[in-house]
Amino acid sequence: MINIGVDVGGTTIKMAFIDDEGKMLDKWAIATNTIDNGKHIADDISSSILKKMKQLSLDPSTVRGVGLGAPGFINMDTGFIYQAVNIGWKNYALKDALEQSIGLPVVIDNDANIAALGEMWLGAGQGAKNLICVTLGTGVGGGIICDGEILHGVSGMAGEIGHITVMPKDGAPCNCGKSGCLETVSSATGIRRMALDALDYNDSESILRDLFEEKGDISAEDVFNCAAKKDPLSSTVAEKAAYYLGFALGALAVTINPEKIVIGGGVSHAGETLITPLTKYFKRFALPRVFDACTIDIATLGNNAGVIGAAWLSKTKLEQKHTA
Amino acid sequence: MINIGVDVGGTTIKMAFIDDEGKMLDKWAIATNTIDNGKHIADDISSSILKKMKQLSLDPSTVRGVGLGAPGFINMDTGFIYQAVNIGWKNYALKDALEQSIGLPVVIDNDANIAALGEMWLGAGQGAKNLICVTLGTGVGGGIICDGEILHGVSGMAGEIGHITVMPKDGAPCNCGKSGCLETVSSATGIRRMALDALDYNDSESILRDLFEEKGDISAEDVFNCAAKKDPLSSTVAEKAAYYLGFALGALAVTINPEKIVIGGGVSHAGETLITPLTKYFKRFALPRVFDACTIDIATLGNNAGVIGAAWLSKTKLEQKHTA
Structure with missing residues (x-):
């Protein structure tokens, strides 16, 4: 299966397709649009990913879901962002917004944690x-x-x-x-x-x-x-x-x-x-x-630690849901 | 189900029968026999428990197993004691010895950890x-x-x-x-x-x-x-x-x-x-x-924290094995 890793930062959003064996199929970045307290970000991520999937002719049934890391205080269980000062999010249901927009399951954690998971997996x-x-x-x-x-x-x-x-x-x-x-x-x-x-x-x-x-x-x-x-x-x-x-x-x-x-x-x-x-x-x-x-x-792993750890989240946390 | 909690100390060994709801059915203690580097302890524990089960007319099929805490350096996965200075054990397969002697599954952790588990469960x-x-x-x-x-x-x-x-x-x-x-x-x-x-x-x-x-x-x-x-x-x-x-x-x-x-x-x-x-x-x-x-x-929980935490180990770690 293919996992989508997303690493949201204050200026850029890094993204990558990474398979279950840890092979990076593609990676790219878009600018972070912090206008309107970041409310366009979920749609930006979603359309960028869907476009890339089309370009690569990826079969959607081979994509497990999206793992995402963001700065700030996050409730991992619900994917709710209490506050991410650099982005503008406050009391924002990011997971729900992104799932609705992209039509794939999403799992979220903070940026320091996904970097650690990335180094554990492949670094x-x-x-x-x-x-x-x-x-x-x-x-x-x-x-x-x-x-x-x-x-x-x-x-x-x-x-x-x-x-x-x-x-x-x-x-x-x-x-x-x-x-x-x-x-x-x-x-x-x-x-x-x-x-x-x-x-x-x-x-x-x-x-x-x-x-x-x-x-x-x-x-x-x-x-x-x-x-x-x-x-x-x-x-x-x-x-x-x-x-x-x-x-x-x-x-x-x-x-x-x-x-x-x-x-x-x-x-x-x-x-x-x-x-x-x-x-x-x-x-x-x-x-x-x-x-x-x-x-x-x-x-x-340098700057790739985030997307790799985010893909690990998708691989490990969305696995059960997918096979259930 | 009934869990047996055992808390091995340098001078006494505390034991208790505790059901899955945390009710203590009985508790007692025996002296720690450190002679011959503690090699009689597993048999002492086992015969004391079996005697008590008989006294209380406990049906063995209602007993899940034994959780045990001991001082020293322990490999929890294998129930192997690297060293327990106060007891005399050194490179001793305590879990195997006790399982053989008592005929019930055994799970082991160190004494500070079982006290913490006891306070978490009932304290x-x-x-x-x-x-x-x-x-x-x-x-x-x-x-x-x-x-x-x-x-x-x-x-x-x-x-x-x-x-x-x-x-x-x-x-x-x-x-x-x-x-x-x-x-x-x-x-x-x-x-x-x-x-x-x-x-x-x-x-x-x-x-x-x-x-x-x-x-x-x-x-x-x-x-x-x-x-x-x-x-x-x-x-x-x-x-x-x-x-x-x-x-x-x-x-x-x-x-x-x-x-x-x-x-x-x-x-x-x-x-x-x-x-x-x-x-x-x-x-x-x-x-x-x-x-x-x-x-x-x-x-x-005072001095009971150990036997309660040890019973918790039995309840939670032996549960899957028993139902498998």
Whole structure:
């Protein structure tokens, strides 16, 4: 059977046809139309998919259904979106709207969770049934898989690991209203902020400072690039980001006992410059039996993780309905 | 159907007959015979149960099977005990031995997990499918239930929340080899240690000091009793234990998004003297939507939690086999 994976973002909607073996038959993207609080999106998705099916001469009876990921607070059971700020949806029955429009069964989860499912199915987490996925981007997102299933919790908030407090005292304020959250120190935003602070409080020579004076700004990527070149100031900042991430992942690991931790998002491009200190601190904060059972890897699916995980949702959650 | 719940401890083995509606028909206990590395225990349990069934004239066809909890590292799928130090078992196929001896199907999990299942079924967690149980005793144990199922993790180590690091710097050494674990500050042992330190570093008048001078020692219970009487030194110690527990539970709650947190073990007898500051700190470290969805309660089943949770294992895990 063929599954349709849809990954709704604030600017583009990615889509793909993926068969049950994980082979991607086609993928494409359309712009996200946020006009009228996003009420045209379901129809946009539906007409784009139907057009593509026609182009490829896909027999509709070979298509199982649609898996979809969206940002925001979602009730997975009902496919109801409480709120998706970037899109404009509020108290919106997305699943019902899309099912009506496309005439296929639809299953929905949030974007961090589908990315985790994608990495579990075909990416760095392949084969693992107990898995923690961390996305280090503008914020810090998380998807936690136990025994092959995403944790949702009682109100869909499970996996909000960016808001684990790692600096209980003197932490920077977080968008969530708390302070000292993991997101304030290990996201791209947090790393940039710590680096700017370090440049401010410090007069030492640094190639990061040269870069800052040249460009007028720096990014988390710059920090890791300079750290890879052994710049002491950049290394201190990178080490700090890795320390707090290792601290949070240590706590998570003694709780979840995962086989794999997959690190994705822009900051993960730092590769070994991040993974080496992260592994050192993770070992310090996890129990030996927990550390020994777990490997930390960089995500491999990049921007495709979402559509792949969404297709996995279709494959696994719509299977029973289809065969029933 | 009737389920047999067995809770194996280092000194006694508790047993009970509990029907599918949760009614306890009988309960009793026998001594734990640790001679010969515990190899007589399976036969002891079996003959004690068979004798009791005869006494009560129970029809064997009405008995579904045996759920059993034991301390230590257990493979739940196979019922194999890697190690249970207090009992003497090491690489022991307990499930096979007991099934052979008693002629009924057996299902096994560890003692912290069955206590959590007991509280979920008939105790403070009743009705909740997402639940964190914390046992504050000599150590700090945990059982985590997501979507009605205990988390085991890849090597059975999930829920070891006593070993979440809460004092990354200057923490006291823990039995696990790390330092600054939750267990070092929020267990009965940790609270006693902090109180003795406080008495040592401080000359202030305190009814806790009077008690110490009278008895030559103090317990965690003494600390909470004195804190309830507004003794400042005791209140500081109780507040510290609650602070670190709130910090760890905040991290767990943004990860798991539980409906209920159930606090058991000796320290939980402190009641509101513990729950009031704990709730304050838990709120500080959890996201508002996570805090709002969750209540913290004291465990209600006491020493019966284990046999009740073990009976739940029989009821839910042996059901399919029996009807198949």
